[in-house]
Each structure stands twice: as C-alpha cells, then as structure tokens.
Amino acid sequence: MEKILPNKKPTALDFIIIAIFLAFALLFIFFSVGGESLSVTVTSDVGETTYPLDRDMTLHISSGGYNYTVEIKDGKAAVTEADCPDGICKSTRPIDRDGGSIICVPGGLLIKSNISHGEAENGKADIIIP
Amino acid sequence: MKKFISAFLAAVVFIAVLSSFSSCEKNEEKEYFDANFIAMDTAVTVRLARNSGKKDGRKIIYFDDAYLNEIKQNCADIAKEIEASLSRTIDGSIVSYINKETDCVLDIDGDFISLLNESFELSENTGGAFNITLGTLTELWNITGDTHRVPSAEEISDALSHTGNDKITVGASDVKKSDRKLKIDLGAIGKGYALEKITEYLESTDVLYGLVSFGGNVSVFGSKEIKGTKDEESQKYKIGITDPLDTSKVVGYVYIDSGYVSVSGDYERYFEENGIRYHHIFDPETGYPADSGLSSVAVICSDASTADALSTALFVMGYEKALDFYKSEKYDFEAVFTKKDGTTLLTSGLSESGMFEEYVEEPAEPANTD
Numbered sequence: 095m096e097k098i099l100p101n102k103k104p105t106a107l108d109f110i111i112i113a114i115f116l117a118f119a120l121l122f123i124f125f126s127v128g129g130e131s132l133s134v135t136v137t138s139d140v141g142e143t144t145y146p147l148d149r150d151m152t153l154h155i156s157s158g159g160y161n162y163t164v165e166i167k168d169g170k171a172a173v174t175e176a177d178c179p180d181g182i183c184k185s186t187r188p189i190d191r192d193g194g195s196i197i198c199v200p201g202g203l204l205i206k207s208n209i210s211h212g213e214a215e216n217g218k219a220d221i222i223i224p
Numbered sequence: 225m226k227k228f229i230s231a232f233l234a235a236v237v238f239i240a241v242l243s244s245f246s247s248c249e250k251n252e253e254k255e256y257f258d259a260n261f262i263a264m265d266t267a268v269t270v271r272l273a274r275n276s277g278k279k280d281g282r283k284i285i286y287f288d289d290a291y292l293n294e295i296k297q298n299c300a301d302i303a304k305e306i307e308a309s310l311s312r313t314i315d316g317s318i319v320s321y322i323n324k325e326t327d328c329v330l331d332i333d334g335d336f337i338s339l340l341n342e343s344f345e346l347s348e349n350t351g352g353a354f355n356i357t358l359g360t361l362t363e364l365w366n367i368t369g370d371t372h373r374v375p376s377a378e379e380i381s382d383a384l385s386h387t388g389n390d391k392i393t394v395g396a397s398d399v400k401k402s403d404r405k406l407k408i409d410l411g412a413i414g415k416g417y418a419l420e421k422i423t424e425y426l427e428s429t430d431v432l433y434g435l436v437s438f439g440g441n442v443s444v445f446g447s448k449e450i451k452g453t454k455d456e457e458s459q460k461y462k463i464g465i466t467d468p469l470d471t472s473k474v475v476g477y478v479y480i481d482s483g484y485v486s487v488s489g490d491y492e493r494y495f496e497e498n499g500i501r502y503h504h505i506f507d508p509e510t511g512y513p514a515d516s517g518l519s520s521v522a523v524i525c526s527d528a529s530t531a532d533a534l535s536t537a538l539f540v541m542g543y544e545k546a547l548d549f550y551k552s553e554k555y556d557f558e559a560v561f562t563k564k565d566g567t568t569l570l571t572s573g574l575s576e577s578g579m580f581e582e583y584v585e586e587p588a589e590p591a592n593t594d
Contacts, residue, residue: 135260137260137261137262142260180369182369194471195267197262197265197267199265202262203262204260204261204262204267206260206267206269218477219462219464219474219477220435220444220461220462220463221269221271221435221437221461221463221464222464222465222466222474223437223440223441223442223463223465223466223485223487224267224437224439224440224466224492
C-alpha cells in the first residue's frame with residue numbers, strides 16, 4: 095500500500111540548518127575570494143592612508159607644503175598634477191599591482207604598491223627586491 | 225522544543241568554531257607590521273614581526289602599533305642622519321663640502337672616514353669597477369633629475385678627467401684633493417651603509433625578526449623560529465629578485481637566514497632617448513652607462529656596504545670578469561646574474577647550496593607545433 099507523507103510546514107530546525115549552510119557558504123566565499131585587496135599606500139607628512147587600486151578615484155593630497163593630484167584609474171596609480179619644484183613624481187611611471195613606488199622628495203610624498211608581482215600576494219615571498 | 229534547543233546549540237558551536245578559525249587566519253595575515261618612509265631619494269620599507277614571542281597562557285602576545293611605529297621612526301631618523309652626511313645635494317653634508325672646489329676638508333667624523341676608506345679599498349680590489357669619484361659624471365648625466373640628457377663626447381671626456389682615486393687622499397679626519405673639481409658620489413654604497421646601521425639598531429630592539437628594503441637592498445634579521453616551525457628551511461627568508469626584462473615578474477628567490485641582498489640593474493633609474501635606455505650605472509672607463517651584457521646583478525653577502533658596492537662593480541665588469549673576480553675570493557659573496565638576453569646565471573656557491581630557486585612560470589597554452 096502506498097504511503098503518503100504528510101505535507102509538513104518547515105520547522106525552526108529547518109531554518110537553522112539553512113542558516114548554517116548559508117553561514118558556511120558566506121565564509122567560504124570570504125576565504126576564497128576575500129583577503130587583502132590590491133592597494134596603494136600613500137605616505138605624506140600627515141600619515142599613511144591605503145586606497146584600493148580596483149576603484150577609480152582622484153585624490154588631492156598636500157605634503158610638505160606642496161599639492162598633488164593622484165589619479166587611480168584602471169588599476170594604476172599616478173601623480174597627474176604636482177606643484178613641487180622638480181616634478182619628478184609626475185614623470186614617474188604609474189604603479190600597479192606589479193609593484194613600484196612614486197616618490198616626491200621635496201614634499202616627502204611616497205606612494206607604494208602593497209602587492210608585488212603577484213607573488214607576495216600569495217605569500218610566496220617574504221619580500222621582493224624592487 | 226528539545227529539537228529546537230539542540231539544533232540552536234549546534235549552530236552556536238558551529239559558528240563559534242568557524243569564528244575562531246577566522247580570527248586565526250586574520251592573525252596569520254598580520255605576521256608583519258609594514259612601515260614606509262623616504263630616505264636617500266628612495267622608498268624604504270621596514271617589515272617587523274608583530275609576534276613578541278611571549279605567551280600568556282596559550283595566547284600569543286603581539287606588539288602594539290605604537291611601539292612598532294616608534295621603532296620605524298627611529299629607523300627613519302638613522303637613515304636621515306646618514307643621508308645628511310652622504311648626500312650630494314643636501315647643503316651642509318660632508319659630501320657637499322668635499323665636492324666644493326676646495327683642496328682640503330677638515331674635522332670629518334670617524335664613521336665617514338671609515339666609509340671612505342672602505343670605498344677606496346673596494347675600488348682597488350674591483351680594479352676600479354666600483355668608483356666613488358664619478359661625481360662630475362653623475363652630475364653631467366643627471367639621470368635621476370628632470371634635466372637629464374645625453375652629454376656630448378667632449379663633455380664626458382672633460383668630466384672623466386676629474387675622476388680617479390689617485391686625486392684624493394683620506395687622512396685620519398680629513399680629505400685632501402689634488403684636483404679641485406673632483407666630486408665624490410657615494411650613491412653605490414650609501415644605501416647599503418645606511419641599511420647596515422638600521423639593521424644593527426633593529427637587532428637591538430625586542431622585535432624578533434623582520435626585513436628592511438632600502439631601494440635595491442634588503443636585510444633580514446632575527447630568527448623566524450618563533451613561528452613554530454622547527455624546519456630550518458622554512459625558517460629562512462624568501463627574497464624575490466625582480467626580472468629586469470619584465471619587472472612584473474621575478475627571476476627567482478634567494479633563501480637566507482641572515483645578511484643582505486643587494487641588486488643593481490639597468491631597469492631601476494634611467495631615461496630613454498631615441499629608443500636607447502640610459503641607466504644610472506656608469507662605466508668609469510667610458511663615462512657612459514655600463515654596457516656589459518648584464519641587465520641586473522644580485523649580490524648576497526654578510527656585509528651590506530660590500531653587497532651594495534659589489535652589485536654595482538659586478539654589473540660594470542660583466543659576467544665573465546665578474547666570475548673571475550668571484551673565483552679570486554677577495555670577498556665572500558654569492559651572486560645572481562641576469563643577462564640582457566634573459567639568461568640567469570649563478571655563482572657556484574649559490575647553485576651548490578640550493579639557496580636559489582628559479583621562478584618557473586605556469587605553463588601557458590600548448591605551443592603550436594606546426
């Protein structure tokens with residue numbers, strides 16, 4: 095004789111089990127995709143600030159009495175405007191996830207990539223000599 | 225109701241376990257405290273282990289940022305103080321006084337005199353490949369400045385006529401010049417010297433281990449044993465050497481547990497004109513950027529100033545002469561050479577010791593064999 099199962103409503107236990115699976119899924123996503131994002135650290139005479147490289151933005155920074163415009167675009171950071179005396183920072187190649195730094199000695203401005211060569215990103219090297 | 229309570233408790237335990245796993249991962253991510261500053265026109269990174277090694281029960285204690293920031297500031301102060309002596313461009317530096325059109329500079333401090341003597345000894349032992357009397361040439365080319373240009377042959381010849389170790393004499397606390405126009409440039413040894421002083425300071429602090437990157441120079445200090453591993457190999461520091469032909473890659477890794485690695489390459493500071501790259505490492509014989517067939521040289525040595533100076537000297541010599549120099553055993557060092565054609569070569573001690581691991585790129589798409 096065929097047994098017909100009763101059409102039960104979901105219980106609190108069902109919801110908890112679903113919540114556990116959801117929590118597990120979220121943690122899995124966090125550990126597999128998350129972690130330290132690609133970024134640059136800007137050190138000026140007022141301290142250090144880190145900005146993500148994957149978000150386009152324009153920064154207006156003052157350091158050592160000089161004014162700079164730093165543009166983060168397409169995963170690269172560059173000094174586009176500067177009123178410092180030598181302007182070397184403006185002619186420095188943009189930095190990206192592969193490392194490098196932009197230095198303005200007169201204003202004491204340092205823009206440094208936090209991720210080098212994709213290797214440090216994976217924790218494979220303690221440091222990579224630029 | 226009992227079922228509900230059991231399931232709820234199970235969920236709490238499960239999430240607690242996952243949370244503790246999560247916090248462990250975060251501590252692991254924060255193995256180092258990184259601090260950056262500028263000194264000697266270059267970026268300096270100080271990486272200090274956060275782990276103090278002291279255990280409160282089973283919990284490991286970490287240094288707070290204020291303490292590590294104070295150490296970073298002391299490192300910056302050491303670098304600034306040395307820069308104030310060695311800089312060519314800072315008014316009032318010892319080098320700036322020596323570089324004035326003068327016969328003699330008196331009352332020079334002992335550390336500076338020692339550095340000059342070490343520099344001249346390195347110059348003599350490398351057959352002049354390392355040379356600190358190229359100041360007129362450095363100024364003429366101004367590779368790192370905004371007014372860089374390719375000088376005429378006459379200008380280069382004139383600049384070279386004001387170089388040479390025989391035109392300068394170092395006394396106990398004074399320097400005499402027989403050519404008033406001679407200028408010294410400690411750019412090829414100064415960063416190594418500063419790095420050594422910073423590393424000595426860090427060894428005197430409570431920080432257990434760490435690294436300092438000073439331009440093309442890296443030092444490591446302390447022991448990574450605290451990380452919990454007893455394996456000697458995993459206690460070594462893994463230092464990546466940038467591929468000069470593609471700076472987004474590395475040629476390989478050097479494994480060291482102490483000492484210094486210094487790299488000189490044609491990719492670091494240069495300008496290009498008419499498709500030709502003019503870099504900052506000059507051949508003292510020609511007055512032009514060294515064209516020795518090498519693109520970079522990494523030197524591993526227990527002395528920072530020597531590592532810095534030799535990386536420049538070996539670059540100028542080229543691979544064959546550099547290998548002869550290595551075999552002469554005048555200095556105890558190992559080296560990684562990267563030629564302009566991309567070939568990477570090692571000194572025998574390095575290849576035999578297994579201290580170098582070549583970077584092997586992930587295989588790309590299968591090659592077309594047609």
